[in-house]
Amino acid sequence: MIEGRNINKFFGDNHVLRDVSCTFHPGKTNLIIGQSGSGKTVLMKCLVGLFEVDSGQVLYDSRNFSAMNIEQRKEIRQELGMLFQGAALFDSLTVEGNVMFPLNMFTKKSAEEKIERVNFVLKRVNLENRNKLMPSELSGGMKKRVAIARAIVMNPKYLFCDEPNSGLDPQTSNVIDLLIQELTYEYGITTIVNTHDMNSVLSIGDSIEFIYQGQIWWSGNKEEILHMGNKELNDFVFGTELTKRLRK
Amino acid sequence: MLRPLSTLGSYVLLMRRVLTKPQKGKLFWQQLFFEIDQLGLDSLGIVAFISVFMGAVVAIQTAYNIDSPLIPMSMVGFTTRQSIILEFSPTVICLILAGKVGSRIASQIGTMRVTEQIDALEIMGVNSANYLIFPKVVASVLIYPVLIVFSMWLGIIGGGAAMMFSKLVSMHDYIHGIRIDFEAFTIFYALTKTIFFAFIIATVSGFFGYQTQGGALEVGQASTKAVVVSSIVIILFNLVLTQLLLG
Numbered sequence: 072m073i074e075g076r077n078i079n080k081f082f083g084d085n086h087v088l089r090d091v092s093c094t095f096h097p098g099k100t101n102l103i104i105g106q107s108g109s110g111k112t113v114l115m116k117c118l119v120g121l122f123e124v125d126s127g128q129v130l131y132d133s134r135n136f137s138a139m140n141i142e143q144r145k146e147i148r149q150e151l152g153m154l155f156q157g158a159a160l161f162d163s164l165t166v167e168g169n170v171m172f173p174l175n176m177f178t179k180k181s182a183e184e185k186i187e188r189v190n191f192v193l194k195r196v197n198l199e200n201r202n203k204l205m206p207s208e209l210s211g212g213m214k215k216r217v218a219i220a221r222a223i224v225m226n227p228k229y230l231f232c233d234e235p236n237s238g239l240d241p242q243t244s245n246v247i248d249l250l251i252q253e254l255t256y257e258y259g260i261t262t263i264v265n266t267h268d269m270n271s272v273l274s275i276g277d278s279i280e281f282i283y284q285g286q287i288w289w290s291g292n293k294e295e296i297l298h299m300g301n302k303e304l305n306d307f308v309f310g311t312e313l314t315k316r317l318r319k
Numbered sequence: 320m321l322r323p324l325s326t327l328g329s330y331v332l333l334m335r336r337v338l339t340k341p342q343k344g345k346l347f348w349q350q351l352f353f354e355i356d357q358l359g360l361d362s363l364g365i366v367a368f369i370s371v372f373m374g375a376v377v378a379i380q381t382a383y384n385i386d387s388p389l390i391p392m393s394m395v396g397f398t399t400r401q402s403i404i405l406e407f408s409p410t411v412i413c414l415i416l417a418g419k420v421g422s423r424i425a426s427q428i429g430t431m432r433v434t435e436q437i438d439a440l441e442i443m444g445v446n447s448a449n450y451l452i453f454p455k456v457v458a459s460v461l462i463y464p465v466l467i468v469f470s471m472w473l474g475i476i477g478g479g480a481a482m483m484f485s486k487l488v489s490m491h492d493y494i495h496g497i498r499i500d501f502e503a504f505t506i507f508y509a510l511t512k513t514i515f516f517a518f519i520i521a522t523v524s525g526f527f528g529y530q531t532q533g534g535a536l537e538v539g540q541a542s543t544k545a546v547v548v549s550s551i552v553i554i555l556f557n558l559v560l561t562q563l564l565l566g
Contacts, residue, residue: 119442120441121438121441121442144444145444148442148443148444149443149444151442152442153438153439153442155435155438155439156435157434157435159434159435159436159438159439160436161431161436161439162430162431162434162436172443173443175343175345175346176342176343176346176443176445177443177444231442
């Protein structure tokens with residue numbers, strides 16, 4: 072379980088996160104949703120430690136991450152995986168090299184064991200026999216799947232996905248969403264997904280935090296989100312022509 | 320006034336993260352050999368080309384400027400050797416490498432920054448500054464002295480070739496000149512400067528690449544800054560080191 076308690080984050084005079092408290096449960100796909108600029112990426116970066124919180128706490132299974140030094144954080148970092156918006160694959164490494172990177176860095180497994188593990192996770196994301204391709208030879212969806220494979224290769228307890236569907240067509244987005252959800256259920260991972268894609272929200276939103284102007288404005292799930300009377304939430308949910316028509 | 324100080328402070332803080340023991344020795348050695356190839360051996364062609372022509376020009380200019388019959392023609396060889404060893408090879412070649420290698424380092428690391436590859440390393444618990452910059456620093460410090468010795472040799476040969484084809488000075492006089500009053504200390508001085516310059520090129524370029532924020536435009540700006548600042552620092556350190564070592 073990951074908890075954020077009274078998190079505040081400033082950039083100069085800009086108060087981006089305002090006393091944010093939230094809880095993300097294991098074995099569930101926990102979504103952070105909101106408009107662009109609402110603070111959801113900043114919140115995710117605070118949770119993973121890429122940004123330091125100005126006040127408040129981040130707890131990983133009651134372990135106070137915000138109070139830890141770099142060395143102490145390394146232990147938790149090896150328990151988490153992250154899928155970035157642009158996949159963030161290492162350009163100079165092949166698919167295999169990318170997925171194997173955490174194993175090379177942090178384990179003492181033999182070459183055979185590492186290859187076996189890499190092939191297993193590549194198979195899990197439906198990318199068998201693509202080991203020797205370079206990132207530049209992959210489509211957007213394949214890059215995301217390689218990034219997922221790299222994120223799960225160390226058997227993480229926590230998985231962060233920053234806008235996993237950005238730049239993908241609706242069908243590929245759905246494939247990625249379902250893959251994230253399957254892995255979450257299969258391994259009991261605490262998964263946090265940052266998105267503004269309503270398809271994802273309705274498809275995999277086991278738990279949803281709606282962030283508005285740097286504050287948690289609403290919490291619920293995919294069943295409840297369509298039936299709320301909250302104006303800001305409804306403006307977001309029914310913000311597209313498609314959802315407006317569906318509502319009618 | 321505050322901005323350069325703030326930049327210097329950020330540079331020092333980054334170096335504290337860079338100059339530490341690598342997390343995984345095996346990966347470090349792989350990276351090191353890769354960087355020696357990319358940053359050093361890949362520059363052999365340009366270093367050779369510039370050194371030969373630099374030596375030739377120095378020799379021709381010296382020969383044309385000796386018009387007193389009291390000055391022996393062997394001075395052409397002597398002057399070419401001294402100019403090449405003391406200044407042209409270590410300083411000019413390092414300035415050229417600051418352009419070629421510095422922009423490469425800054426743009427490579429800058430692109431990794433803006434495409435979140437550095438964030439991906441940090442998330443995994445990797446000291447990204449050490450992983451990305453330290454092998455480049457070690458590779459530069461190891462391979463640049465080799466390149467500079469190669470450059471000295473080719474510069475002197477270039478001077479000799481120019482004299483042979485132009486017939487301004489006999490080969491006998493030229494070779495006699497390059498052997499007059501040779502002091503091994505000049506090589507030590509040149510290589511000491513080279514090691515400092517190699518460190519400056521790798522760390523300053525790595526710093527500007529690592530600090531990049533934004534997109535393609537900012538990567539280009541970081542690359543330009545890396546070359547300009549490395550060159551300025553090299554010129555300043557050249558004066559300081561010359562005063563310390565020869566003064």
